[in-house]
Amino acid sequence: MTDADASRGGVGVVVVAAGSGSRLRAEVPKAFVPIGGRPLLAYAISTVAALEGVRSLVVVVPPGYDDTSAWPAGSGAALPTFAVVVEGGAERSDSVRAGLARVDPSCDVVLVHDAARAFTPVSVFERVVDAVRRGAAGAVPGLPVIDTIKSVDADGVITGTPERDSLRAVQTPQGFDAAVLRAAYDSGATATDDAALVEATGHHVIVVPGDASAFKVTTPEELRRAERLVADLERAPAS
Ligand code: C5P
Secondary structure: OOOHHOOOEEEEEEEEEOOOHHHHHOOOOOHEEEEOOOOOOHHHHHHHOOOOEEEEEEEOOOOOOOOOHHOOOOOOOOOOOOOEEEEEOOHHHHHHHHHHHHOOOOOOOOEEEEOOOOOOOOHHHHHHHHHHHHOOOOOEEEEEOOOOOOOOOOOOEEOOOOHHOOOOOEEEOOEEEEHHHHHHHHOOOOOOOOOHHHHHOOOOOEEEEEHHHOOOOOOHHHHHHHHHHHHHHHOOOOO
16 A cells, blocks of 8 residues: 555445335345345445445445345345445435445545446446546546437427437446535435536536446346346356
8 A cells, every 4th residue: 555545535435225126026125136146235235345445335225124134145245344234215315315424434535336236347436436536526437328319398399419429328336526425415406316416516527438237227127137147257267
């Protein structure tokens, strides 16, 4: 560890896993749906545990799931000893707020990650942390958009065709200077993702390259995609 590393705050990570996952039509909340024999949440936790510099991890779970001893087998196998588990709220932003309140205040970078993007490679986390460490107020992974995107009005009439080259489909983890993210959540602004909240408070957020494996498991089709991915990983020879 260099002197510069030693004088830095650590990285805090909030993994939001409190969604019901109703679109999956599963009997348990999405985070606990088994994929290849392990709950979805276990994959997300393993990746965070493999990331260097993490000093604080808060896992936000559905109400009634904060006792890890009652989690389905294997869910918390990789949970670091310093991890904290808290109950989330009705909206994703409520869950992020609940998690953020428990991130160790010494962390100078905070990542917010969807447990549903459980197969996001650690390299994506590293790119996001690096961008914030290099001075960005916020950084999010994103991929170029393949489809042409239209904006429409309430009647479905097309109102615009944004230039495709300027569009990115963004993923998580979304990473921020800790003070900037806390101020954004304290501002009372509302937005559909953390980056938009930070943008609304006047900060620039940059996009770094994302990864196709960071897809969000939302529908039964994506669950099958996740099962295929896990099966492929198990078949792949260890490098
Ligand atoms: O619902 P959506 O797919 O946007 O959820 C994205 C992530 O936010 C998921 O990992 C989900 O568990 C989490 N979430 C949450 N609390 C909510 C809703 C969603 O932690 N109330």
